[in-house]
Amino acid sequence: MILPGCNFFPFTPLPLHIFEPRYRAMLALALESDRMFCIGTRVEPCGPEPGLPVDETAGVYVHGTVGLVRACVTAEDGTSNLLLEGLRRVLFTGWLREEPYRIAVLQPVETFIENPVTVETGVKRVLAIAGTLVDRGVRCPPQLDLKLNTQLPAELIADVVSNYFLPNLEQRHELLAMECLDDRLEFLAECLKVQLGALGPST
Numbered sequence: 001m002i003l004p005g006c007n008f009f010p011f012t013p014l015p016l017h018i019f020e021p022r023y024r025a026m027l028a029l030a031l032e033s034d035r036m037f038c039i040g041t042r043v044e045p046c047g048p049e050p051g052l053p054v055d056e057t058a059g060v061y062v063h064g065t066v067g068l069v070r071a072c073v074t075a076e077d078g079t080s081n082l083l084l085e086g087l088r089r090v091l092f093t094g095w096l097r098e099e100p101y102r103i104a105v106l107q108p109v110e111t112f113i114e115n116p117v118t119v120e121t122g123v124k125r126v127l128a129i130a131g132t133l134v135d136r137g138v139r140c141p142p143q144l145d146l147k148l149n150t151q152l153p154a155e156l157i158a159d160v161v162s163n164y165f166l167p168n169l170e171q172r173h174e175l176l177a178m179e180c181l182d183d184r185l186e187f188l189a190e191c192l193k194v195q196l197g198a199l200g201p202s203t
Contacts, residue, residue, distance in 0.1 A: 001026065001039055002102060007172040008039040008065040009159040010086040018080040022100035027080060030069060038090060038104060040064040041173065052173050055092060058102075062092050063109065063177045086159070089176065111155050114182045122185030123154045129192040130161050136199050140164050158184050166191055 001016075001023060008014050018027050030037045041061045043054050053062045067084035074080040089109035096103040113119050131148050134140060144164055162175045171191050178184040 001037060002042045002060055003039060004042045004044065005169060006039065006041055007163075007169065007176055008067060008084070008086055009163045009172075009176065010065055010088050011156045011159045012086045012163040013070070014039065014067060014084040014086065016082050016084055018082065024078055024080070026101040027069075027072070027082070031072065035069040036066055036087070037069075037084075038064050038066050038092075038106065039084070040092060040102075040104070052170070052177065055095075058092075058095055060092060061173060063173070064090055064092060064104075065176070066090055066106070109179060111179060111181050111184075113154075114180055118182045119154050119185060122182065122189060123157055125189045126157065126161055126185055126192065129189060129196055130165055133165060133192065133196055133199075136196070138165065138195075138199075154185065155181055158188055161192070162188055165195070 006014075018024055026037060041064070043056075043059045043061060054060065055062050066087045068087055070083045070085045072080055072082040089111070091107040091109055092104045093107050094105035096105060127148055134148070141164065144160065158175070158181065162172060166172050166175070166188075168191070171187075175184055175188060178187065
Protein backbone atom coordinates (compact mmCIF):
# COMPACT_ATOMS: atom_id res chain seq x y z
CA MET A 1 0.00 0.00 0.00
CA ILE A 2 1.68 3.21 -1.20
CA LEU A 3 0.66 6.29 0.76
CA PRO A 4 1.58 9.97 0.41
CA GLY A 5 3.35 11.65 3.30
CA CYS A 6 3.33 8.57 5.50
CA ASN A 7 6.18 6.77 7.23
CA PHE A 8 5.60 3.55 9.09
CA PHE A 9 8.08 2.28 11.67
CA PRO A 10 8.50 -1.18 13.17
CA PHE A 11 7.10 -1.60 16.70
CA THR A 12 4.48 1.11 16.08
CA PRO A 13 0.74 1.02 15.23
CA LEU A 14 -0.80 2.54 12.11
CA PRO A 15 -4.59 2.98 11.98
CA LEU A 16 -5.96 2.76 8.44
CA HIS A 17 -9.32 3.25 6.77
CA ILE A 18 -9.54 1.03 3.70
CA PHE A 19 -12.09 2.19 1.13
CA GLU A 20 -10.57 1.94 -2.36
CA PRO A 21 -11.64 -1.26 -4.21
CA ARG A 22 -8.04 -2.24 -4.98
CA TYR A 23 -7.02 -2.02 -1.33
CA ARG A 24 -10.16 -3.84 -0.23
CA ALA A 25 -9.02 -6.72 -2.46
CA MET A 26 -5.50 -6.51 -1.06
CA LEU A 27 -6.79 -6.56 2.53
CA ALA A 28 -9.06 -9.52 1.83
CA LEU A 29 -6.10 -11.50 0.49
CA ALA A 30 -3.96 -10.54 3.49
CA LEU A 31 -6.65 -11.58 5.97
CA GLU A 32 -7.04 -14.93 4.21
CA SER A 33 -3.30 -15.63 4.47
CA ASP A 34 -0.67 -14.23 6.84
CA ARG A 35 -2.46 -10.94 7.73
CA MET A 36 0.55 -8.95 6.51
CA PHE A 37 1.16 -6.28 3.90
CA CYS A 38 3.68 -3.49 3.33
CA ILE A 39 3.44 0.27 3.61
CA GLY A 40 5.53 2.37 1.24
CA THR A 41 5.74 6.13 0.77
CA ARG A 42 4.89 7.84 -2.48
CA VAL A 43 7.26 10.45 -3.87
CA GLU A 44 5.47 13.78 -4.12
CA PRO A 45 5.13 15.53 -7.51
CA CYS A 46 7.70 18.13 -6.40
CA GLY A 47 10.30 15.36 -6.24
CA PRO A 48 11.98 13.22 -3.56
CA GLU A 49 13.71 14.52 -0.48
CA PRO A 50 17.43 15.12 -1.25
CA GLY A 51 19.70 12.17 -0.55
CA LEU A 52 16.97 9.61 0.00
CA PRO A 53 16.91 6.54 -2.27
CA VAL A 54 13.86 6.24 -4.49
CA ASP A 55 12.56 4.03 -7.26
CA GLU A 56 12.05 6.78 -9.83
CA THR A 57 10.12 4.57 -12.23
CA ALA A 58 7.62 3.54 -9.55
CA GLY A 59 7.63 6.93 -7.83
CA VAL A 60 8.19 5.29 -4.44
CA TYR A 61 10.84 5.57 -1.74
CA VAL A 62 12.66 2.24 -1.67
CA HIS A 63 12.40 1.70 2.10
CA GLY A 64 9.15 0.56 3.67
CA THR A 65 7.81 -1.54 6.52
CA VAL A 66 5.95 -4.82 6.72
CA GLY A 67 2.96 -4.68 9.03
CA LEU A 68 0.67 -7.22 10.68
CA VAL A 69 -3.08 -6.62 10.84
CA ARG A 70 -3.78 -6.78 14.57
CA ALA A 71 -7.45 -5.81 14.38
CA CYS A 72 -9.90 -5.20 11.56
CA VAL A 73 -13.57 -4.20 11.47
CA THR A 74 -15.39 -4.27 8.12
CA ALA A 75 -18.55 -2.22 7.64
CA GLU A 76 -21.60 -3.18 5.61
CA ASP A 77 -20.46 -0.94 2.76
CA GLY A 78 -17.24 -2.95 2.41
CA THR A 79 -14.91 -0.38 3.93
CA SER A 80 -12.68 -1.43 6.80
CA ASN A 81 -10.98 0.15 9.78
CA LEU A 82 -7.86 -1.67 10.87
CA LEU A 83 -4.79 -1.41 13.05
CA LEU A 84 -1.51 -2.37 11.43
CA GLU A 85 1.49 -3.14 13.65
CA GLY A 86 4.96 -2.56 12.20
CA LEU A 87 7.15 -5.65 12.09
CA ARG A 88 10.36 -4.92 10.19
CA ARG A 89 12.07 -2.71 7.64
CA VAL A 90 12.19 -3.86 4.03
CA LEU A 91 13.70 -2.69 0.78
CA PHE A 92 11.61 -2.66 -2.39
CA THR A 93 13.90 -4.23 -5.00
CA GLY A 94 11.38 -4.75 -7.79
CA TRP A 95 7.72 -4.91 -8.75
CA LEU A 96 5.85 -8.02 -9.89
CA ARG A 97 2.75 -6.10 -10.89
CA GLU A 98 1.17 -2.66 -10.61
CA GLU A 99 -2.58 -3.35 -10.83
CA PRO A 100 -4.99 -3.54 -9.14
CA TYR A 101 -2.49 -3.03 -6.29
CA ARG A 102 1.26 -3.26 -6.30
CA ILE A 103 3.09 -6.43 -5.43
CA ALA A 104 6.74 -5.82 -4.59
CA VAL A 105 9.86 -7.92 -4.39
CA LEU A 106 11.20 -7.42 -0.87
CA GLN A 107 14.57 -7.62 0.80
CA PRO A 108 14.63 -7.56 4.61
CA VAL A 109 16.71 -4.72 6.06
CA GLU A 110 18.82 -5.93 8.97
CA THR A 111 19.79 -3.55 11.75
CA PHE A 112 23.39 -3.83 12.94
CA ILE A 113 25.35 -2.39 15.87
CA GLU A 114 28.91 -1.14 15.54
CA ASN A 115 29.55 -0.35 19.20
CA PRO A 116 27.25 -1.53 22.01
CA VAL A 117 28.57 1.22 24.31
CA THR A 118 27.66 3.88 21.74
CA VAL A 119 24.18 2.39 21.43
CA GLU A 120 23.70 2.37 25.19
CA THR A 121 24.78 6.00 25.40
CA GLY A 122 22.55 6.89 22.47
CA VAL A 123 19.50 5.30 24.09
CA LYS A 124 20.06 7.23 27.31
CA ARG A 125 20.43 10.49 25.39
CA VAL A 126 17.32 9.87 23.27
CA LEU A 127 15.22 8.98 26.31
CA ALA A 128 16.50 11.97 28.27
CA ILE A 129 15.63 14.45 25.50
CA ALA A 130 12.29 12.78 24.78
CA GLY A 131 11.45 12.88 28.48
CA THR A 132 12.29 16.59 28.57
CA LEU A 133 10.05 17.19 25.56
CA VAL A 134 7.20 15.50 27.40
CA ASP A 135 7.89 17.61 30.47
CA ARG A 136 7.79 20.69 28.23
CA GLY A 137 4.33 19.80 26.98
CA VAL A 138 4.96 17.75 23.84
CA ARG A 139 2.08 15.31 23.67
CA CYS A 140 2.59 11.59 23.35
CA PRO A 141 0.37 8.58 24.03
CA PRO A 142 0.17 7.60 27.72
CA GLN A 143 1.59 4.17 26.99
CA LEU A 144 4.65 5.77 25.39
CA ASP A 145 5.27 7.90 28.46
CA LEU A 146 5.56 4.68 30.44
CA LYS A 147 7.97 3.18 27.93
CA LEU A 148 10.32 6.13 28.26
CA ASN A 149 11.20 4.88 31.73
CA THR A 150 11.68 1.18 31.00
CA GLN A 151 14.54 -0.97 29.78
CA LEU A 152 13.41 -1.87 26.28
CA PRO A 153 15.45 -2.99 23.27
CA ALA A 154 17.39 -0.11 21.77
CA GLU A 155 15.96 -0.59 18.29
CA LEU A 156 12.41 -0.51 19.62
CA ILE A 157 13.10 2.71 21.53
CA ALA A 158 14.60 4.36 18.45
CA ASP A 159 11.65 3.48 16.23
CA VAL A 160 8.92 4.30 18.73
CA VAL A 161 10.43 7.67 19.65
CA SER A 162 10.98 8.46 15.95
CA ASN A 163 7.36 7.69 15.21
CA TYR A 164 5.80 9.78 17.96
CA PHE A 165 8.20 12.71 18.28
CA LEU A 166 9.34 13.54 14.75
CA PRO A 167 6.82 15.18 12.40
CA ASN A 168 9.43 15.94 9.71
CA LEU A 169 9.01 13.55 6.77
CA GLU A 170 12.60 13.84 5.57
CA GLN A 171 13.99 13.01 9.02
CA ARG A 172 11.62 10.08 9.37
CA HIS A 173 12.63 8.70 5.97
CA GLU A 174 16.30 9.03 6.81
CA LEU A 175 15.83 7.17 10.10
CA LEU A 176 13.81 4.44 8.41
CA ALA A 177 16.63 3.90 5.91
CA MET A 178 19.47 3.74 8.47
CA GLU A 179 20.76 0.21 9.03
CA CYS A 180 23.33 1.12 11.70
CA LEU A 181 21.61 1.55 15.07
CA ASP A 182 24.48 3.67 16.40
CA ASP A 183 23.92 6.20 13.60
CA ARG A 184 20.15 6.01 13.94
CA LEU A 185 20.23 6.90 17.63
CA GLU A 186 22.75 9.71 17.12
CA PHE A 187 20.70 11.25 14.32
CA LEU A 188 17.48 10.87 16.29
CA ALA A 189 19.00 12.56 19.33
CA GLU A 190 20.14 15.50 17.20
CA CYS A 191 16.65 15.85 15.68
CA LEU A 192 15.09 15.82 19.14
CA LYS A 193 17.65 18.35 20.37
CA VAL A 194 16.69 20.75 17.57
CA GLN A 195 13.04 20.26 18.38
CA LEU A 196 13.71 20.98 22.04
CA GLY A 197 15.64 24.11 21.15
CA ALA A 198 12.73 25.34 19.04
CA LEU A 199 10.55 25.35 22.17
CA GLY A 200 12.67 28.10 23.67
CA PRO A 201 14.08 28.30 27.19
CA SER A 202 12.20 26.51 29.93
CA THR A 203 10.45 28.56 32.62
